[in-house]
Each structure stands twice: as structure tokens, then as C-alpha cells.
Amino acid sequence: MPSREKLTPRRVALCGMMVALAFILSYVEHLIPFNFGIPGVKLGLANLVVLLALYTLDLRDAFVIAVIRIILTGLTFGGLFSMLYSLAGGLLSFLLMAFLSRKKLLGTTGVSICGGIAHNVGQLLVAMCVLETGNVWYYFPVLLISGAVTGTLIGLVGGLMVGRLQKYLAGRR
Amino acid sequence: MADKKIAGRRDILLLAIVLVIGGICMLIMALRPAAGDGIVEITVDGAVYQQMPLAQDAEVEIAGYSGGENRLIIEGGVVHMESASCPDGICVRHRPISKDGESIIxxxxxxxVTIYSKEEGSVDAVA
Incomplete structure (x- = not known):
């Protein structure tokens, strides 16, 4: 575990690389929208990095990566408005995944599924506030299923990456 | 699954539960009867913009928030968004709606845009 106070070059470099990776994945998703033909559904490739960070770095670093990723991609590809949605979804999903990844209850797939669903719920909550209507909840079942499916994909791939990265980081210590 | 850290039995159970819940919710929504004599309510930024009967064919220009424009078409008890000024066009690609409580956003x-059936009043006033 990296110590809480020390800002070692290694830690800075790792965080920087994670942010860069998240940014690139967001860009890839922006170029090729994997929306499965359903509006509002996204694969959430960048979530892969948040998952990685949660399992390989300490909580504070993972949080910083998640937030910086959202701000950067929001400014580059979206706008302030879409950033609000990403932020709500991202924060809610981060909190849930952070909690679950520290408990040994679920594997990376389960954690990622919960994260995917939480992400969608966060965005629905913002939509509810912005539009001042409860009607958005009619869309919830679709988002529930899509969150579970994309979460599974990300969780499986993420799990493989987490194992490898942990091994690599342990060898490099 | 080879590695329990990636996907154990609990993960698969979680996925199954979520899919079943989602599936049931979708089924309930799909089975709701069409609101043939309902009303179509259009709100902009939370305020009611216009209300009209679903049964009557119509074409509406909606002046949205900060200069946005949407064109809505009601035809044969089915409502869809014909065009929109927004960049993503999600509402245009949204499937046409015809049932009580369904909406295009x-x-x-x-x-x-929401459909309310007349008899039951608006379910969403409670929610």
C-alpha cells in the first residue's frame, strides 16, 4: 500500500497513467459509440479504469482518478451540462464500487455490475431534478438491464486486468 | 469461471437477480393497455407547455429550453418525435409511444412528452 502522505514519483506516475488510460478509453467510446441501438445506453469503457484503480491503488487516488477523468472528458467531448450527468453517475457508482470492493463479498464482476447500475441511477436522478418529473423512472428497467450487461463485460475484462496489474505492481515494489 | 475474484457464484446470482427484476418491470410496462383516449402532455423545463388528445392527429412545434426546437407528431394514437434541434437526437430515435405513462424525453x-390515460388520472402526480 502506498503511504497516505508520501507523494512518491511512482504514485504520481501511476495515477497519471490511469487518468490517461481513462481519457483514451472515453475517446474510443466517443469515436465508436457502443450503444447497442438503445438510446442512453453506453458500454462505459472508462469504468474499466476506475475498477482497476480501486483494486490496485488506494481509495483516495482512485477517487481523484475517477473525478479528473469525468472533468477532462466532460470538457473535451460533452459540455458542462453532460458533465453534470457524468458526475452524478460517476460519483454514485464510485461510492458503491469503493464500498463493495473493500468488502470481499463480490468479485470484480459483481462490483462492476453494481457500479454500472449505480451510474445509471445517478444519471436518472439528475434527469429527474432537471426535468422536474418522475417520468424518467419509466426508463429504469432498460437502464437496469443495460447496466448489468455492460457491468458484466467490464467486470470480466477488468478482473483479468486487475490480476495481472497486481502481480506486476507487486514484482516492481 | 476460473477465478473466484473475477466472478464467483454470488456474482452470477446478482446478475441473474438484476436481469429478472429488469425483465419483470419491462414486461409489466409492455403489457399495459394502450391509452386510446388519453391525453398527450408536453412540458418544457418542468412547466406544462401544451395538452392535447391522443386520438386526434396533430403536428406540434415545441419551443424548447434556450432556443431549442422539437417537432412532435401524433398519428393514429401513436406519438413520436419527428425532429429536434439537439445534437444527440436521442428523442428522435426513441420508439413511438402510445401507452399510459410512457414518455419521450x-x-x-x-x-x-407524456401520455396520460383519462380515467385513471395521472399516476405520476403521486410519484
Missing amino acids: CLPNRVV
């Missing part, structure tokens, strides 16, 4: 223009 355009986030950038803050336009919400």
Missing part, C-alpha cells in the same frame, strides 16, 4: 431542450 429530450434532455438538451428539456422537453418531456
Whole structure:
């Protein structure tokens, strides 16, 4: 575990690389929208990095990566408005995944599924506030299923990456 | 699954539960009867913009939030968004709606189109 106070070059470099990776994945998703033909559904490739960070770095670093990723991609590809949605979804999903990844209850797939669903719920909550209507909840079942499916994909791939990265980081210590 | 850290039995159970819940919710929604004599309500930025009967064919220009524009078409008890000024066009690609409580939402223009059936009143007033 990296110590809480020390800002070692290694830690800075790792965080920087994670942010860069998240940014690139967001860009890839922006170029090729994997929306499965359903509006509002996204694969959430960048979530892969948040998952990685949660399992390989300490909580504070993972949080910083998640937030910086959202701000950067929001400014580059979206706008302030879409950033609000990403932020709500991202924060809610981060909190849930952070909690679950520290408990040994679920594997990376389960954690990622919960994260995917939480992400969608966060965005629905913002939509509810912005539009001042409860009607958005009619869309919830679709988002529930899509969150579970994309979460599974990300969780499986993420799990493989987490194992490898942990091994690599342990060898490099 | 080879590695329990990636996907154990609990993960698969979780996935199954979520899919079943989602599936049931979708089924309930799909089985709701069509609101043949309902009303179509258009709201912009939370305020009611216009209401009209679902049974009557119509074409409406909606002046959305901050200069946005949407064109809505009601035809044969089915409502769909013909065009929108927003960049993503999610509302245009949204499937046509015809049932009680269904809605088409355009986030950038803050336009919400909802169908209410007459007899039951608006379910959403409670929610």
C-alpha cells in the first residue's frame, strides 16, 4: 500500500497513467459509440479504469482518478451540462464500487455490475431534478438491464486486468 | 469461471437477480393497455407547455429550453418525435409511444412528452 502522505514519483506516475488510460478509453467510446441501438445506453469503457484503480491503488487516488477523468472528458467531448450527468453517475457508482470492493463479498464482476447500475441511477436522478418529473423512472428497467450487461463485460475484462496489474505492481515494489 | 475474484457464484446470482427484476418491470410496462383516449402532455423545463388528445392527429412545434426546437407528431394514437434541434437526437430515435405513462424525453431542450390515460388520472402526480 502506498503511504497516505508520501507523494512518491511512482504514485504520481501511476495515477497519471490511469487518468490517461481513462481519457483514451472515453475517446474510443466517443469515436465508436457502443450503444447497442438503445438510446442512453453506453458500454462505459472508462469504468474499466476506475475498477482497476480501486483494486490496485488506494481509495483516495482512485477517487481523484475517477473525478479528473469525468472533468477532462466532460470538457473535451460533452459540455458542462453532460458533465453534470457524468458526475452524478460517476460519483454514485464510485461510492458503491469503493464500498463493495473493500468488502470481499463480490468479485470484480459483481462490483462492476453494481457500479454500472449505480451510474445509471445517478444519471436518472439528475434527469429527474432537471426535468422536474418522475417520468424518467419509466426508463429504469432498460437502464437496469443495460447496466448489468455492460457491468458484466467490464467486470470480466477488468478482473483479468486487475490480476495481472497486481502481480506486476507487486514484482516492481 | 476460473477465478473466484473475477466472478464467483454470488456474482452470477446478482446478475441473474438484476436481469429478472429488469425483465419483470419491462414486461409489466409492455403489457399495459394502450391509452386510446388519453391525453398527450408536453412540458418544457418542468412547466406544462401544451395538452392535447391522443386520438386526434396533430403536428406540434415545441419551443424548447434556450432556443431549442422539437417537432412532435401524433398519428393514429401513436406519438413520436419527428425532429429536434439537439445534437444527440436521442428523442428522435426513441420508439413511438402510445401507452399510459410512457414518455419521450429530450434532455438538451428539456422537453418531456407524456401520455396520460383519462380515467385513471395521472399516476405520476403521486410519484
